[in-house]
Amino acid sequence: MTNSASPGAGALAGIRVVELGQYISGPFAAKLLADLGADVVKVESPEGDPMRRWEGRATMSPQFAAYNRGKRGVVLDLKSAEGLAALFGLVDDADIVLDNFRPGVAERLGFGPDALHERNPRVITCSITGFGPTGPAAKRPAYDTVISATGGMYSQVVPASTIRPLGPAFSDLLSGMSAVQAVLAALHARDVNGVGEHVEVTMVGALLDFLTESASAFLETGQVSSPDSRPRRAQAYACRGSDDKAFVIHMSVPEKFWTGLLDVLERPDLADDPRFSTREARVRNYDELDVVVKEIAATRPRQYWLDRLAAHDIPHGPLNTMGDLFDDPQIASMGLVEEIEGPDGALRVPVPSIRFQRSGRPELRYAPALGADTEEITGLRTESESEPARAKEGAA
Template structure:
């Protein structure tokens, strides 16, 4: 059985994290993704590039399963080849600002003019029509503007979440929006225009549980969510380490109160329902932290599992590579990259049923321009046209192409579970 997006062609003219994460997901779900890169390539190629190969770890992760074409879109020839790619595409994804998209022929009007069935997905910092519409935006700016940094910092002042949360969340939203648009095209036969704005996406994400009394008009109370705002909400210190414990339902709190020898607390008016417990969450978390400190991590894990109370160790990033559950489920895979050698990468976590098996379609991240020639040929250019583009610099490919299989099958590499 094929992966669900088998046969879908995506032209990806995005860079950094957000758009490439969206298109990586589409590739992992079966789509054929052509990544159009400028001279010099996507800037993330250089992040952590300790080998000096323009194949840094972020790029290797977020651009798996794509083919790279190096096009100079400032040249007529580069834009003409891009247009050919667009005419054959089901989806076009970019994170260009509107004026740049217009210049390069990637505005929604330009794309649908040459391919009326295309899904045009544009990532933007801010939605069209507002005073911020033309501003540049990156993850940190959106974490601040959406309220995420203020919530994360709490009373101590604003702080960023220590991962590119906005980029990745908006990338996920973009992937979902593309799938919805493809379904709409299946019904209507017409292309779809999709705008995925970062601020609006993250504001909605934050307000889901944080809007509080401001759901009502006029407001019936403050914004925010007391449980996540509690200064006591943190991994609990045990006798020999730390443990994450999340007690939420009535049954879980009754089980915990019994566990610590205080079953009568379940009848306390302050703790009987989730509403009352949320209002008094600082007291409950202080009680939890006090008791966690009396036993070892292993003792508590066994006890809480027996009582069906959610708990888990506090892993470092390095711990993930030896986690027994991730090992048992085959979360990591080994990949023999054609230029970077052996890699260990996380598999895409979504399973589509037993018949799809494990992913064995293109998984490696491409060298800059690795597939320029094969994609140009697929787009219908003859050797003379390709030669002219190469001479002008509008099209380029790696000088060492020994690893590139001319029939296009060289991008399909065998994978296996990491031992």
């Protein structure tokens, strides 16, 4: 597939970011900034970001590649005087410094926000932590499963009877997005007042921002939301056709979608059923209506229902897996996949979904090899890992 980027280097061309991140939240934030055109320099220890070995693939797991494309990479031992001096050299020319260390780690090693602002008063520093710098959990290790459980996310997506973590790294990804929002706002503030500032983003806080509807409902009314609370209020249903292919229907508030659905299902009698005759009744008797819709849907293949729903202009769609997604005609038409050059040849990757008509976006580049740009950027010779360690890793 040809490169679909419009002319231009991206809206953040000229902005330099130093990323001191590992795993997901910090690297994801920096990756989003790189997608917008920022020059991102990822700083790693000689052992590298642990995400590099997430699936045992030497130093380039697909997970690492996903969160680190478009960056340059350097290796620095930040516990050494030489490494710390090199970091300060990067900060002198930086606009943004991102980290996701535990609270107090950067300060202990000599490159906390105060030290960086002393070097460069215009730099914006952003720390992503699990719970922030204070409170009884502040210094605990904060991985996504812990935060998604503590922060209420699992209670909104995992049935109470299913006691296991599910889904993507919610709190990592949402806090990464919150960090991008924060540093872009801080860049604007710097344009106004001329100085940088420190920004704190918490994983648990990012979840609360995301769950604002459920949180506000509880604080106002005492109502505790569950995984089916919003589908019930939104009148959203999931069904399987006779071919076992799944799809969804979303009726929301307009009454026309309910009356249209009765035509689609060829069940006008349901309009007079007291359980379903008003929207309030359908919300109250959601489980009963769900059974009825599922039973009818199972009598015909999915495409039959999709065609009828489209003809009646009712919100609907196939329930795609990742294996289905990129073959969906709508998704395929949107140019959301592109070929880039990887270490073993061309490979397909998802592209940034935001389109800038004037600024464009940079050409996508694969994630950097460990220490790939150390000498060019810092003048230091790369000594990322010992030969025995590399040999052991290769054997694995």
